[in-house]
Amino acid sequence: MxxxxxxxxxxxxxxxxxxxxxxxxxxxxxxxxxxxxxxxxxxxxxxxxxxxxxxxxxxxxxxxxxxxxxxxxxxxxxxxxxxxxxxxxxxxxxxxxxxxxxxxxxxxxxxxxxAPATTTTSSRTGSSTRNRDAAAAALYDFDGAGDSPVPSPIGGNSRKFGDRGSNRDSMPPKADSVEPQGSTGSNTAGSSSGALGSSAASAARSKVSFSKGDKVAFKRKKDEPQQGEAPYDWILGEVVGVIGEGKSRRYKCLDVEPEDNVKPKEYKTFASGMIPIPPENQTHNLAKLEAGKMVLGLYPQTTAFYAADVVGTEADGKTVNLKFHGENDSSTTHQVERRYVLEFRP
CATH class of the missing domain: 1.10.287 (Helix Hairpins)
Structure with missing residues (x-):
């Protein structure tokens, strides 16, 4: 990543x-x-x-x-x-x-x-450069409801989250690692519940409404996905606008941590492609996560969410230990703030 x-x-x-x-x-x-x-x-x-x-x-x-x-x-x-x-x-x-x-x-x-013309990105395992979209494509239209596999920290793009100061020294996942297949057991999200259950869940998500200023994780279409990567990823954002009403309502989400010297970029998406992030003062109201549950977690020092399994929750309930899919060392765990540990979505 x-x-x-x-x-x-x-x-x-x-x-x-x-x-x-x-x-x-x-x-x-x-x-x-x-x-x-x-x-x-x-x-x-x-x-x-x-x-x-x-x-x-x-x-x-x-x-x-x-x-x-x-x-x-x-x-x-x-x-x-x-x-x-x-x-x-x-x-x-x-x-x-x-x-x-x-x-x-x-x-x-x-x-x-x-709109920004070009930008450069650095890699967790080195550095890479990619072209930015043309100025006319500064805003994307997508519904985020695709069924592509969830991105993992496997050689994909992630984003450094500068104000998260925890020290973590694990090695980044290998670029040729396999995509996450999901946990087994009763807690596995997106398992064989069937198309009917999936459709019902999607419909329920589309009824959730967001307001300007809400912090969210939203499904973003990648500018230039690497070969073998999923075309979408989940990133940290903020709702900056609401467009339309009813079933046609869409939201403008701002990438809260864009690349170097780049104007923050807006994306348009539907509620079905967004996950609310609770305020910091409401962490104590969140349900305890059972060990083994598959979730989307904010990878340390980034603003990207990836598939992970819950290892355990700290006694204060504010921090969760996660094992991200695709890590080099399968025993590596990371501590993530509870409010940045979200329900799993593909």
Missing amino acids: SQRNRSGRGSNRNNGSGHGEEVQLWESAKEKFHEIISGVNQENDNLAELLKLDKKAAIASMDGGKPTGSDLNKMEQNCRSGVKLSENNSNNIKTLIEQLKILKAVQQAKEATE
Whole structure:
């Protein structure tokens, strides 16, 4: 599993001063919104007056009389005014649509300009370099519900988590190790429960809702997976936005620890591809994990989650001893904070 150097994260953050053009466009669009609303209200009032006069004329006809000349003139004026108001509202709506298209294009161009072009990565066993996606691909759309095998610390990409200060001296797993097959026994997640149970679990996960600021593990599509690697991995992130409602709701998740000198990257995903991480002050409420249970654990000094088996839990309940799949030494265990030990997901 490769590491990322996380030094100097704050140096390249935007100061937010480049929003002048977007603000002006948005203010103009809001003015047009108000103009359209006012125009539609005028058109409705005009139509109501016309219907009132028409009803008056109908009553007069039923009584054997005729509408007065004054009423007929007013009806004609209302008809003419209605046509003008309708045309004006239609033109304003078209103008607003064009303004919003321009605003969208400006924002997309800005995001493309600010998106990182290339980056380098370091490896836990050495170093490697990979190309970053083009700026236009800065945001990914994926539902994270694929059935690809869970990534393990086997020669895959991982990310150094600089503020986790535990000292661990185990050797990294071999690059040619086998993919994790999962534990055996009653505690094995994703075992032969059948497709029906899997579908029900997936449906239940999709009903879970997240809020802006929530810490999560989310299933990320790798930029350039190595040969033999799974195309997805689970990484530590934060919810920074919610898109849509109901079944179409998606979330913007921020990679909390991107690579060196790279702007934090956002990914779009569904709830089914996310796992909530409880706040630190709620660790005592978490259930005790039984030895042998297969989980997803945050690998020490990284921001990547991998398949692991529970060895045991410390007396304070805040730390769990895990044995990650694919380690060089099968007897190697790591201590991981309880809140970063999550349910296993493929």
